[in-house]
Amino acid sequence: MALAKASNRSPRLTEGLNQGDAEERRCSKKKSKICTDFSENSEYADLAEKVFQDVNAAFERDELIDEFDIVPVESKANHSPVLHVASEHKLALEAWCVPYLFTHSYKSFLAVRRKQKCSLSSLISSTNPSKYGSFKASNFSESDRINRGLVLSRTLVLLNPDITMAWNFRRDFVPIVSPAILEAELRLVSLVSTRKPKCPEGFVYRRWLINQAFKNHLLLPETIGEWFPIEVKSIEIPILKYFSNYHAWSYRMWLLQKILYDQGIPLEQKLLVLESEVNCTDAWMNTQVSDYCGHHYRHKLLHLLQLTVPENSSTTHHEKFIARMKKELDQNAKQIELYEGHESLWCHRRAVMKMLLEYLADNGSDECNNSHSVIIKDLVYNEQKFVSLIISDDNVAENSKERTTLNCNHCRKYVAWTNAQFSKFNWQLSTNDFNSSQSCI
Structure with a gap:
C-alpha cells in the first residue's frame, strides 16, 4: 500500500519531499558534527x-x-x-x-x-x-x-x-527569601521573554516565584498597589511582542485572581485593582482588535467586576455595573464600525450582552421579568439601531466592499444568536433591513 501511494505522488511533490529530507539530514549532520x-x-x-x-x-x-x-x-x-x-x-x-x-x-x-x-x-x-x-x-x-x-x-x-x-x-x-533575590529572578524571566515571548516554562516559573513570595511574606496584601502595576507592565512586553499570546494572558489572569481571592484584600482595594485593569486595557482594545486572548481577558475582567459587587449591594453599585457594561457595548460598536470584518469584536459583543442580561435577570427580578422594562427596551432599541447602521447602504464604500460584506455576515449571525438566546426577554431584532439591503448580497 505504501509503495502504491508513493508511486502516485507527483514528480513535484516527490522532489519537494526529497529536498526536505536532504535539508533535515544536513541539519542533523551539522549538529552531530558539533557534538563530535x-x-x-x-x-x-x-x-x-x-x-x-x-x-x-x-x-x-x-x-x-x-x-x-x-x-x-x-x-x-x-x-x-x-x-x-x-x-x-x-x-x-x-x-x-x-x-x-x-x-x-x-x-x-x-x-x-x-x-x-x-x-x-x-x-x-x-x-x-x-x-x-x-x-x-x-x-x-x-x-x-x-x-x-x-x-x-x-x-x-x-x-x-x-x-x-x-x-x-x-x-x-534559588531560595526566594529576600526581595532582592525575587527581583533578580523575575528580571531573568522577563529577559528570557524578550527573545521567546511565548515560552510556557517561563510563565510557569514566574507563577512559582509569586507563590513563593507570598508564602515567605515577601509580597503583602497592603503593598499590592505598589508591585502589581510593575508586574503587569513586565507582562505587557511579551503580549506586545507576540500576537494572541495565550500564555502571557493566562498568567495575567492567574495573577489577578491570585491577589483578589487568595490574599484577603478588602473589597475597596479589589474594586480599585479591577478598575485599574479595565482602564489599562481600554487603549489596548483599540489597537489589537483581532487578539482573541485579549478579548477573553477583558471579558473575564468584567466578570470579576460583576462578582466583586457584594450581595444585597446598594443601588449605586447596581447602576455602576450596568453603566460599565453599556459603556463596553458602546466602545465595541465604535470598534466594529471602524475595524470592519473582525469576528473577535462580534464574539466579544456576544459575551458582554449575555453577561449583562444574565446579571439583570439574577439581580433585578422584578424589573427584568417584565418584558417592557426600561433597560431591556433601551438595549433592544440600541441594538436594532446598531445593526441597521451596519447593513445600511450609506455604510458601504467601494474600497472596502469585501470587509463590509464580511461585517454584514457577522452581523446576521449576531442577530440570529441574540434572538435565540434572549427570547425570554421578548428580544427580537428586526431582519427587515437585512432582506432589503442590497449591499451585502
Whole structure:
C-alpha cells in the first residue's frame, strides 16, 4: 500500500519531499558534527567556555540587562561574539557561536547536575574567579557545583527556555527569601521573554516565584498597589511582542485572581485593582482588535467586576455595573464600525450582552421579568439601531466592499444568536433591513 501511494505522488511533490529530507539530514549532520567536535577537539570546548565566561561577565557588570537576542553574523570576526551595551542594558550573541555555547553549557550542566567531574576543558582556570566563575580544578565543593549550575541554567534558559530541568534546578537551589533575590529572578524571566515571548516554562516559573513570595511574606496584601502595576507592565512586553499570546494572558489572569481571592484584600482595594485593569486595557482594545486572548481577558475582567459587587449591594453599585457594561457595548460598536470584518469584536459583543442580561435577570427580578422594562427596551432599541447602521447602504464604500460584506455576515449571525438566546426577554431584532439591503448580497 505504501509503495502504491508513493508511486502516485507527483514528480513535484516527490522532489519537494526529497529536498526536505536532504535539508533535515544536513541539519542533523551539522549538529552531530558539533557534538563530535566537542568530544574529539578540546579547542571548541575552550572557545565555548570563553564565550560562556564573557556572558557571565556581562551579567556581573550589568545586573539590569533587560533585553537579549541572537544577531545573525555571516563570518567569525576576531573578537568576542558577546555584544553588551551596558549604557542601554542590552545583551546579544553572534549566531555562529550559539551551537557551540549551547552544546557546551548543556553537557556541563548535565555533569554538574549529576554531581560528576567536569573535564578540564570545561573548567578552564580563571585569573579572577568568582562564585559564578570557572574553577581551577575538576574537583569542587557542593556550593561551587550549585553556583556553577545556576549560571549554566541561566545560559541554557536564555538560549532555549523550553529546557524544564534548567528551570527546576533554579527552583531547587534559588531560595526566594529576600526581595532582592525575587527581583533578580523575575528580571531573568522577563529577559528570557524578550527573545521567546511565548515560552510556557517561563510563565510557569514566574507563577512559582509569586507563590513563593507570598508564602515567605515577601509580597503583602497592603503593598499590592505598589508591585502589581510593575508586574503587569513586565507582562505587557511579551503580549506586545507576540500576537494572541495565550500564555502571557493566562498568567495575567492567574495573577489577578491570585491577589483578589487568595490574599484577603478588602473589597475597596479589589474594586480599585479591577478598575485599574479595565482602564489599562481600554487603549489596548483599540489597537489589537483581532487578539482573541485579549478579548477573553477583558471579558473575564468584567466578570470579576460583576462578582466583586457584594450581595444585597446598594443601588449605586447596581447602576455602576450596568453603566460599565453599556459603556463596553458602546466602545465595541465604535470598534466594529471602524475595524470592519473582525469576528473577535462580534464574539466579544456576544459575551458582554449575555453577561449583562444574565446579571439583570439574577439581580433585578422584578424589573427584568417584565418584558417592557426600561433597560431591556433601551438595549433592544440600541441594538436594532446598531445593526441597521451596519447593513445600511450609506455604510458601504467601494474600497472596502469585501470587509463590509464580511461585517454584514457577522452581523446576521449576531442577530440570529441574540434572538435565540434572549427570547425570554421578548428580544427580537428586526431582519427587515437585512432582506432589503442590497449591499451585502
